[in-house]
Amino acid sequence: MKALHRKLLRDLGRLKGQALAIAVVVAGGVMTLILAVTMLDALTRAQERFYASHHFAEVFADVTRAPLGLVERLQRVPGVNLIEARVTAPVRLRVPDFEDPVRGQLVSIPDGRQPTLNRLHLVAGQLPTAGREGQVVVSDAFAEAHGLTPGDSLEAIINGRRTLLDLSGIALSPEFLYQAGPTDLVPDYRRYAILWMNQEALADAYGMEGAFNQLSLTLQSGADRETIIDALDLALARYGGTGARTRHDQPSHRFLEEELDQQRAQARILPTIFLLVSAFLLNVVMTRIIQTQREQIAILKAFGYRDAELARHYAGLALLIVLLGWALGVGLGAWTARWMAGLYADYFRFPEMRFPVPPWALALSLLLAGLSALAGTWRAVWQSVSAPPAEAMRPPAPQRFRRSWLERSALRHALGGEGRIILRQLARQPAKMALSVIGIALSAGLLMMGAWQIAALDQMLDRQYRDILRMDIELTFNDPTPVRALGELRHLPGVLAVETWRRVPATLIHGHRRYRTSLTGLEATPRLRPIVDAAGNAQPLPPEGLVLTRYLGEWLGVAAGDRLEVAIMEGHRRRLSLPVATLVDEPVGVGAYLRRERLNRLMREGPAIGGAWLLVDDNRRDALIDALHDLPVVAGIGLMDEAERDVRRYLDETLQVFAIVFVVLAGSIGFGVIYNNARISFAERSRELATLLVLGYTRAEVSRILLGEIALLGVLAILPGWAVGAGFCALLSEAFSSELFRIPLIFTPRLFGLSVAGVVAASALVGLLMLRRLWHLDKVAVLKAPE
């Protein structure tokens, strides 16, 4: 090994504290990149594999009831590849030793064999035997949640009739990777099940003999999706078709795509921020490290080392540090990815999900980290090595100090000798000071962003579950039901208040933008599911016109007063032009609301309702649930507190884990900046500090200079830190906005306080380390040694 290489390694050993601090920052960037990319890659690949191997359909269409003979005709629509008809129906279940109501969806499969499309991946047992009634395959998550195995039985209410179902098998399906109930955001495996049943048995139970109510199909390659969908809609209209839809409107696929989008946003934004910050830090730190080696550089040049050789040497030092950070980041990223994988496996039910770190991600992160190192150090390195050697060997010119404005102000008496030293030191090198302040501000900003994610998600859920979804129970009826049913509900035990709703599938059209959703009819001034203004107060619905979630309104490009085309997909399937009355801010989901009476009129029906929301006396809840079980009109019972708990758990486990990792990383960055800064400042001034000690200053007095400088930089960084943090939050809030939820851009005093607390904690820790160094400073040796 060449002596220069040895020097490189020894220098690295000497700088280990500082090097580690920089490496941690680089590791943060690399880790976020590796984590996001690995997750993205694993999810995408698992999705592609499962979709392909189990023939996930590309288009779906629901009808009320259509004859099986229609399938053959539809098969001839140009562009259709495979087509399969089936029966699906909602079901209510009772699981032994489980009190809460369980909702389910029954899906038919051809008697005794796998369906052509949306094939099942059996993890235990087998398909129902052909010709046997009452046998089902259940979703694996549900079976797992209740400890069910093939051979167990469940009580079900199918079409109002109590039936006993035997489990023949347990399966996964590409259609139900994400198994959230119809109105839920996140899966509740104990309260929601998917069941597959023989087609004949299910058709019998629902009066669907010789008929179907759902189609799945795949398309020939190159076929025009829109044309086929139009052809299907035309053919299915008379059978109560609600409009064919692509995977994009298939709930499980949609959720997965949302998750992938989220991961993509994370893969882009977070590593970029971290790597930029680390390039910046490297610049600050390497510039100063190299400056302390100014004399050594001059001597090496005197020996005849070339500029390029020295530049390579110092760039090598930076690259070694970055390499260390990269390795650390890859390790942490891979480890976190594996850990997150466990969490994801709970929410996305793939038969297998592998989490290898993709090699290209390793290469990419190495490249990015290396580039950030070079970008950060190149100028510093080149400036130092290209200076003429004699200049570096001459004793540096006495530094120019002058009185700062602060000293000329009325504060001068309060300043004291140490204060003056601190101020002049900082004022003499305003550029260095500015860089240090920016560095600390960046870390304070990152800290704020991490904390914001947690706070904003919390606020989002509070608004959704406290202000908007105020009901305790959501009932869904089998069919639209006369509003009279309300009276019966009011008399059930424990019911404090009842409110009705009616939901109709519809496509909203404005210009070339179309959005499939449903119109939700509410009471004139809904209280259990209010339309709230910015302050959280319930607003009456306008007598005419639609209220849209702002996100949806903006996506469609409509404002209050505009007219919107609405294609209703139920009943008379009217196409209407309705005015938009107002846009409201709702953090979760998107919707279109209007008065229920108005919706009933538009549907040309009597006062019908699709379900009801109940406010419940907690003490009598169990009795109420028992009573609800006995109501045949009820297709589903949703418990809001359970739903809220599930959503919070989901966010805790996924996003918040990420946010916490983030806060820790941001904290280490803050420490890295402040430590490097203080450490270099100490090295640069140890002679001065030792001189003060020799002159009779106490160590406490001298330490005030050191600590004062650290503190001053921290204080100066607070305001820019907040500004940077607010910017980061805005960036992330924008990137994470989706149809599913919008994370509000809120700033609470706690957030600002937290970012300050982070800087204070890091400064205090660094201060302690510097004090230790000062206590061990050998004043005589420092003074004797040459500069």
Add this chain to the structure above:
Amino acid sequence: MDNDRDVVLTTRGLTRHYHMGEVTIQALRGVDLDLHRGELIVMLGASGSGKSTLLNILGGLDRASSGTVHVGADDLTHASQRQLTAYRRHHVGFVFQFYNLIASLTARENVAMVTDISRDPLTPEAALYRVGLEDRLDHFPSQLSGGEQQRVAIARAIAKRPSLLLCDEPTGALDSHTGIRVLEVIETLNRESETTMAIITHNAVIGDMADRVVHLRDGRVEGITVPTRRRRAKELRW
């Protein structure tokens, strides 16, 4: 020693000024000087006389503001940075007052820093043997005395077999006993090689061991004297 005809380095009308803080310093005001092959020359001067500046220019560390420097047929005055680097790399050895060893490298490794980039160097071990440090090869600078550190610096300077060895106050940081020991090493090396050696110092006593003494004052050569009898280093006292 009479080798007037064998001039290896010539300066004519050399001046150098530079800015330090807010002051302009006129360090050299026209220096004419010839160095001969194999001679030991001592440049004497008080601090501020310009001797370090002259040494830097002779060693290719710095450029003159005006005037010429010729090494053999080559003109250093107009040499590029690259040519100056090559000149230092292959022809010049430096010894500094404060040794300037690299603290993180052992004696052997410090010498290797130079032998790694030289054509036909001594081995680090041989160079250290010549300054009497063959048993201190793997010591770090912090484990060596001042005199030993300076000898490592000398070993480092001669390892490339330079044609010109420039020593800037080599005894300045040492006590007289140790200083004389270091001068003895320089003297021996001078006797055994063809290397031209220039020692700059403010210590007039050292002039007694030189072939010639150049007196510098206010950036000019005040005079050149030839000692009547060249004394051995070990006879010097201060």
